[in-house]
Amino acid sequence: MSIPVLLAVTGASWEAEVVRRAERAPGIRVVRRCVDVADVMAAAASGQARAVLLADVLARLSSDVVAALHARGIAVLALVDPAETGAPLGTEERLSRMGIERILPADVSPADLARAVTDAIDAGPPISTAQFAGGFVPLTPENPHHEPPPYSQGAGRLIAVWGPTGAPGRTTVAVNLASELSAKGVPTLLADADVYGGTVAQMLGMLDETSGLAAAARSASNGALDMVMLAKHARQVNPHLLVLTGLSRADRWTELRPAAIESIWSSARTLAPATVVDVGFCIETDEEISFDSLAPRRNGATVATLEEADEVIIVGTADPVGLTRLIRAVHELQTVAPSVTVRVVVNRLRSGALGSSPGEAAAEALAQYAGIQPAALLPYDLNAVDTAMSHGRSLSEAAKSSKLRKAFQQLATSVVKDLAPA
Structure with missing residues (x-):
């Protein structure tokens, strides 16, 4: 089953090429092309995607935006101009400080792009209802500090x-x-x-x-x-x-x-x-x-x-x-x-x-x-x-x-x- 992905690269000089690569990437499916941060957040709130590909030049991109996406369980990847990859104190470091998991050159191959999306999702924080610290069922062994409640799981x-x-x-x-x-x-x-x-x-x-x-x-x-x-x-x-x-x-x-x-x-x-x-x-x-x-x-x-x-x-x-x-x-x-x-x-x-x-x-x-x-x-x-x-x-x-x-x-x-x- 393909991974639903949001794409927000409007304004980048390499936008058209990235769109073509994303559409050819195996195992991922672009469900929406977003024009700005507000569009990204609205699409994320609908729960229709598991990852988002952002251009480094996306206006109003911030750590707050990245944190909000993470809070919804969405992996965040950034695409940057190939000429700027590896530069000290450059775009990559700025994006990394925002909390973005993966930073890729815009000329990344479709196969590598798909692999990066999969890795970012797999490497994300484990999602479990144990994180709510209230004994919400079903609890998992991840958090030994909470005893399972004496109620049938799934029969609320x-x-x-x-x-x-x-x-x-x-x-x-x-x-x-x-x-x-x-x-x-x-x-x-x-x-x-x-x-x-x-x-x-x-x-x-x-x-x-x-x-x-x-x-x-x-x-x-x-x-x-x-x-x-x-x-x-x-x-x-x-x-x-x-x-x-x-x-x-x-x-x-x-x-x-x-x-x-x-x-x-x-x-x-x-x-x-x-x-x-x-x-x-x-x-x-x-x-x-x-x-x-x-x-x-x-x-x-x-x-x-x-x-x-x-x-x-x-x-x-x-x-x-x-x-x-x-x-x-x-x-x-x-x-x-x-x-x-x-x-x-x-x-x-x-x-x-x-x-x-x-x-x-x-x-x-x-x-x-x-x-x-x-x-x-x-x-x-x-x-x-x-x-x-x-x-x-x-x-x-x-x-x-x-x-x-x-x-x-x-x-x-x-x-x-x-x-x-x-």
């Missing part, structure tokens, strides 16, 4: 956190459930798949504009997504928690196609025993376009996630309006994922809204009208939530002794029991 559980309209606290539940699972030593992936404006990144103090989930979706669309690539798109919050940040703008929802989302969750099951996904409220489908599998669907990512999930946690609020919406949501979910395991979480439990015994009132309403008992009753603790949010932390870090945090601990304990044992 996908937990979708969903709920009706009205901001019942889906993201708060998703973030803190994932945090509590990781606190118990369970390698956990938290993903923000809310196409109407996810806020997982903001709640955890991540203020960059890069969407890890969108990047993973691009890799999936190009057939390049696996466990290792997925972990590279995620950000590590603590030794046992990775986060795939969501869309920076709601109008980017077209980037999350259902097929790509399904591929992401498949890789997530291999990466971690538990994947917690925050999804949007709406699961309505447009009947006029649903027959067209290529047409983008605003709620396609949400529906695909609920269909793929092993378990759905439905979040509702402890007031008459919230409970009515929650009961309807339980029935609505059955039309999308009739066989999925369901846990109902009643959020913002407080006296007054449902009488003097709000917990009993909520449980009675759910039993009577939805035929289900709540898995958790989360007390209304605005101070704890505000403290955690203002510090960009979960409740386990910012409000350890709060009643709300203890309720999340109990919820996580019940979830852990369903994880596949080794």
